[in-house]
Amino acid sequence: MAQKPKIPQGTRDFSPVEVAKRSYIMNTIRQQFQLFGFHPIETPSFENSDTLLGKYGEEGDRLIFKILNSGDKVKKADLKALEEGNLAKFSNSLSEKALRYDLTVPFARYVVQHQNEIEFPFKRYQIQPVWRADRPQKGRFREFYQCDADVVGSNSLWQEVGFVQLYDTVFTKLNLEGVTIKMNNRKILSGIAEVIGASDKLIDFTVALDKLDKIGEEGVKKEMLSKGISEEALLKVQPLFNFTGTATEKITQLRELLANSEEGLKGVNELQFILEAIDAMPLSTAKLDLDVTLARGLNYYTGAIFEVAAPENVKMGSIGGGGRYDDLTGVFGLKNMSGVGISFGLDRIYLVLEELNLFPATVTQDTKALFINFGDKEGLYCMKAIQKLRAQNIISELYPDASKMKKQMGHANKRNIPYVILAGTSEIENETFTLKNMTEGTQQEVNFDQLVDILK
DSSP, X not given: OOOOOOOOTTOOOOOHHHHHHHHXXXXXXXXXXXXXXXXXXXXXXXXXXXXXXXXXXXHHHHTOOEEEOOGGGGGXXXXXXXXXXXXXXXXXXXXXXXXXSOSHHHHHHHHHHTTTTOOSSEEEEEEEEEEOOOOOBTTBOSEEEEEEEEEESOOOTHHHHHHHHHHHHHHHHTTOOSOEEEEEEHHHHHHHHHXXXXXXXXXXXXXXXXXXXXXXXXXXXXXXXXXXXXXXHHHHHGGGGGOOSOHHHHHHHHHHHTTTOHHHHHHHHXXXXXXXXXXXXXXXSOEEEEOTTOOOOOTTOOSEEEEEEOOTTSOOOOSEEEEEOTTTGGGGTOOSOOEEEEEEEHHHHHHHHHHTTOSOGGGGOOOSEEEOOOOHHHHHHHHHHHHHHHHTTOOEEEOSSOOOHHHHHHHHHHTTOSEEEEOOHHHHHHTOEEEEETTTTEEEEEOHHHHHHHHO
8 A cells, every 4th residue: 555645744734624715814914015105026046155154143043944056066065075074064965056035135135136137125025935944833834924024225324214213004904903013123132142241152142132031031041052152241131131111211221321321322212212112193992012132033133122922821932023234234235224024924924814813704714505407408608697796706617517406505504605506408498597595494486587696
């Protein structure tokens, strides 16, 4: 007996119902992207390895799926590196291309490559799959979609304000209440590292801090110590683990903590601008919160950092995130091009909506009426009606085979089709149809106009 085929771990097949629900989320997000003035682009599923490597930090680089060279390019393998035990160098020599890890770095590459064709500031959105060699778990997959919106070519903090509003608008349209938009600033994190004497350990500091919700305060401290951050520095950073109060109170505490850091105070001022703007234009559904432990361990963030938390009654990781990245296009040769963007986690949003039963019933609307097939003559009569119904956006179809009535009716029941239509010799002569309501078990003879009215 042949072994049943399987799909790779961390990937999924999607049923028609699941695709319909995913499309509902993507279409909702896409409509709001367009409403906010963003334009769509698409980039290849894989990039040159040197485009991606070094942009996500050491941990991110380890999660990039590399594509093995083929043909004569295999000869480029660095066998000397293998003999010396340098597996990273050997691995890189076997691969010149890699699946994209996110949509932001490919977007930066796109901007640099097409800079002479783009009108800046440039607002783009992108809804495409990405790949990460991560350990699969609930809400975390190796292949998943990201829904990104970015602006490049503007330093204005009004862009950050707009992105907070965009998050709120999308979740309002999805009827998802209780969402929290967490916000921090990379300059604040740099300032904290400065005042505790750990500026040279900034990356290690932020990567460890970003794990607070996963490994707890003691776990974070243990990791910081293992990276060479001193006990004295940890004592100075202790207030971070006990930051409470309103956003205004947190801003005051930050000003005190970062009084001797010019960079840190810049970050505080930027956060205050965004908070005051949103206070003047209250959000509809989401809550905006200042989280000083939010780090999002990606190297390219330089200003505001965002992360969206699902409602508290749902156990789920972040369902969105983003931030400002002043230096990202610089690594590709285009200097002084500030950017800021956010991403929606489609797969996790799906799981949240499913758990809270928030998908509208109409999302999975299928065939409205199935015409019973009694033979070729009757089939042609039905197909003429179906053609007219489809012209009025009524989903209908003819059962393909002239099978027994019981089989055709059973097919309609299994697919939850609400109406079955019968047309035999009598109906054809009278130019009518017998319409059976499968839910109520009733039936009536109607003409075509009456049929349209009922099905609509």
